[in-house]
Amino acid sequence: MQNKATAATAANAVARIPDGKNVLAIASGKGGVGKTWFAITLAHALSRAGEKTLLFDGDLGLANVDIQLGLMAERDLGAALANKLPLKKSITRFEDGGFDILAGRSGSGSLAALPIQKVAMLHMALMNLSKSYDKVIIDLGAGLDRVVRMLAGKASKSVVITTDEPTSIADAYAYIKVTLSDRPDADLRIVVNIAESLEKGQKTYETLANACGSFLGQRPKLAGIIRRDRRVPDAIRSQSPLLTRSPSAEAAEDIERVAKELLSSFQD
Numbered sequence: 001m002q003n004k005a006t007a008a009t010a011a012n013a014v015a016r017i018p019d020g021k022n023v024l025a026i027a028s029g030k031g032g033v034g035k036t037w038f039a040i041t042l043a044h045a046l047s048r049a050g051e052k053t054l055l056f057d058g059d060l061g062l063a064n065v066d067i068q069l070g071l072m073a074e075r076d077l078g079a080a081l082a083n084k085l086p087l088k089k090s091i092t093r094f095e096d097g098g099f100d101i102l103a104g105r106s107g108s109g110s111l112a113a114l115p116i117q118k119v120a121m122l123h124m125a126l127m128n129l130s131k132s133y134d135k136v137i138i139d140l141g142a143g144l145d146r147v148v149r150m151l152a153g154k155a156s157k158s159v160v161i162t163t164d165e166p167t168s169i170a171d172a173y174a175y176i177k178v179t180l181s182d183r184p185d186a187d188l189r190i191v192v193n194i195a196e197s198l199e200k201g202q203k204t205y206e207t208l209a210n211a212c213g214s215f216l217g218q219r220p221k222l223a224g225i226i227r228r229d230r231r232v233p234d235a236i237r238s239q240s241p242l243l244t245r246s247p248s249a250e251a252a253e254d255i256e257r258v259a260k261e262l263l264s265s266f267q268d
Contacts, residue, residue, distance in 0.1 A: 017124050017154050023136045024262065025058075025155035027179075028162070029171030031142040034193045035161045036064055037236060038226070038255070039139035040097075042159075044243045045259035047098035051134040054091070056102045056126060058151045059141035060114065063104020069094060070239030073103040081118070087125050088132070097241050100133075102126075119147055127154060144178050152179065157187045157265065159223055163194045164204045173211055180216055189223035189265070191258060201225030223265075224258035226251050 026042070028035040036059070043055040057065040057077070066073050073092040080090040092101045114122070130136040138155060140148050152158050158179060162172040172190070179186050190208060195201030205222045213219040229251035235242040242252050 017120065018127050019156070020127050020130050020136060020154050021156050022134060022266070023127070023130055023138065023155040023157075025138045025140055025152040025158045027140045027148070027152060027158055027160050027175050028142055028168075029144070029160070029173075029175035030168055033161050033163050033168050034226075034232075035142070036068060036139050037232065037242075038159075038161055038191065038193060039137050040065060040068060041242050041252075041255050042259055042262075043099045043137050044097040044241045045256050046135050046137075046263070048243065048256075049259060049263060051263070052132075053099040054102065054130070054133045054136045055094075055099060056136060056138045057104035058138045058147075059104060060119075060147055062141060065101060065139060066092070066103040068236060068239060069097075069101075069241070071101070071103065073101070076103040077122075078104070081114075081122070087122075087129050096244055114147075116146060116150075119150055123150060123154065144175060149178065149182060153182065157189055157262070159189045159191055159262070160220065161191050161193050162204065162208060163192070164196070164200065169204065169208050169211075172208055176212055176220060177216055180218060187265075188218075188220040189262070190220050191223045192225045194228045195225050196228055198225050198227065201227070221265075223261050224254060226254040226258070 026035055026039040039055060043053050046053045057063040071092060075090040080087055087102060090102060092103055094101050138151055140151055160172050160175055162168045176188055190205055192201040192204045209219045227250045229249050231246040231249040232242060232251050235245045242249060246252060
């Protein structure tokens with residue numbers, strides 16, 4: 001009885017969370033496809049386009065947005081929850097990129113094991129905070145656990161990152177399948193990352209989109225293709241944003257196009 005009551009309470013809490021009309025969830029299905037790098041660089045590109053942007057590290061327990069950028073956040077999500085602070089009190093301004101960050105806490109088992117009711121409360125607070133921004137990006141954890149599905153559930157759009165590796169395509173398909181099962185009207189967009197060329201990236205997209213069309217009855221739109229670029233790992237190693245360190249890189253040009261495409265989609 002207690003489990004049923006807990007589930008009902010959690011369901012009611014989720015139902016009360018408002019939709020994030022300006023929220024983008026960044027998903028992958030599996031790790032190792034450059035999801036966090038993409039989320040960071042997209043936040044930077046949106047900021048450069050004049051959008052007031054917040055990047056939320058939603059990979060509870062394995063957060064690494066701040067690590068990739070070499071930031072030492074005075075307060076993070078763990079501190080906000082432990083001290084019952086408003087989320088806005090834990091925002092870190094990333095001046096080099098012109099956007100705000102809500103950092104997580106890497107290796108924190110307490111965050112990864114948050115009760116579903118507390119995750120719902122956190123989500124509610126994030127959606128309320130989103131009203132202060134033009135765009136909010138949620139860097140989801142890999143996989144399809146309850147936290148990933150909840151955080152993505154109220155986003156206006158989910159951007160699914162894949163590469164040409166068969167396991168990446170299969171896991172991206174699994175994420176799309178589960179998301180459409182939860183929300184048949186979900187707006188899903190695909191980004192092919194680390195593509196050897198635009199042509200090969202297009203083939204990867206077609207492979208995934210055709211599988212979705214055949215078995216799920218929907219073909220998610222292509223948000224863009226990001227080419228393999230040696231300056232990406234160089235930027236990550238130096239803990240610098242690509243658009244600052246190598247703004248003329250092919251991958252930088254590609255992600256600027258993705259940002260433009262996503263911004264246009266909000267006007268559809």
